[in-house]
Amino acid sequence: MNDTQTWLLTQAKTWEQEATDYRQRAFYHELQAMIKEQAERLELAEGEVDGRTWNHEAW
Amino acid sequence: MKTLVVVSHPKIETSNTQQFLKESLVGLDEVSWYHLDAQKDFDSTVERERIMSANRIVFQFPLYWYSAPASLKRWLDEVWTKQVVYDENGGLLRGKTLGLVVSFSQPERDYQLGGREQFSLSELLTPYRALAAKTGLSLLAPLTISQFAYMSEAAQQALLVRYQQYLTLDHPSRFNERAQWFINQLRTYRDDTTGDLVADQLQDQQDNLERFQQTLAELKRGEAE
Structure with a gap:
């Protein structure tokens, strides 16, 4: 996870702690899960693009 | 997208699951909640309009003897008739989707081949696949709620968000x-x-x-x- 993604996560966590409405608290809690999943998918997709671009068997 | 949540539950006021789901909908203006057990009779014109005005119809119920409670069957038998939801040319609900929100008191793993209940939820819910095919509805994968009473707060928060997305997104998965x-x-x-x-x-x-x-x-x- 890069610095920006860590900052996004920290922000969502702060909002979760500050939220007084149950639905909003749930939203910010799940937003953190989404941020983690998005970061993981980005890393995987970027890696796969690199891998396939440099696949010499397909040249 | 307009979503109609059709709830079948004979003792809804004592169901923490249903109360939780209902609370989750606050602020979702395009979602309407329709509790079948609270209705005495069904006016076919009103019911037809209710179905036709929705883009997504969601059957929401606890599993009673591997099926929905009686009120859903009664509504389907009385309202979902020929010329209303299908005719000789096919389904009249084409372009709409059907969702299923199903709760049960066993662990999810019980519902699989070799599991305690012997049958998977996909097998048990197959009649809704037939109904969707006949009426032209496109069927969503069910949203299942297992052992709500034992869920952690984090799991309940995840459920709340998943439920809101299930009711409002074209492809919630x-x-x-x-x-x-x-x-x-x-x-x-x-x-x-x-x-x-x-x-x-x-x-x-x-x-x-x-x-x-x-x-x-x-x-x-x-x-x-």
């Missing part, structure tokens, strides 16, 4: 749609600078992800040629 939903919701919840910054950043990352996915699709097409 697709990550890209769910991610966009979070970004849009965030913009409605926060009107401060930090809120904007976070939403913009998440949007940038989402756009990047989708660009990578598109590139991958093109690369795979190229490899196949």
Whole structure:
């Protein structure tokens, strides 16, 4: 996870702690899960693009 | 998208699951809640209009003897008739989707081949697949709620969000749609600078992800040629 993604996560966590409405608290809690999943998918997709671009068997 | 949640539960006031789900809907203007057990009779014109005005119809019920409680069957028997939901040319509900929100008191693992209940939920819910096929509805994968009473707070929070997405997204199982939903919701919840910054950043990352996915699709097409 890069610095920006860590900052996004920290922000969502702060909002979760500050939220007084149950639905909003749930939203910010799940937003953190989404941020983690998005970061993981980005890393995987970027890696796969690199891998396939440099696949010499397909040249 | 207009969503009609059709709830079948004979003792809804004592059901923590149903109360929780109902509370989850506050603020979702395009979703309507319709409790079948609270109705005495069904006026066919009113019911037909109710069905036709929805883009998504969701049957929501606890599993009673591997099926829905009687009120859903009664509503289907009385309202979902020929000329209303299908005719000699096929289904009259084409273009709409059918969702199923099903709760039960056993662990999810009991419902599988070799599990305690012997049958998977997909097998038990097969009649709804037939109903969807006959009426032209496109069937969503069910949202299952297992042992609500034993859920941790985190699991309940996840359920609340999954449920809201299940009722409002075209393809609730697709990550890209769910991610966009979070970004849009965030913009409605926060009107401060930090809120904007976070939403913009998440949007940038989402756009990047989708660009990578598109590139991958093109690369795979190229490899196949």
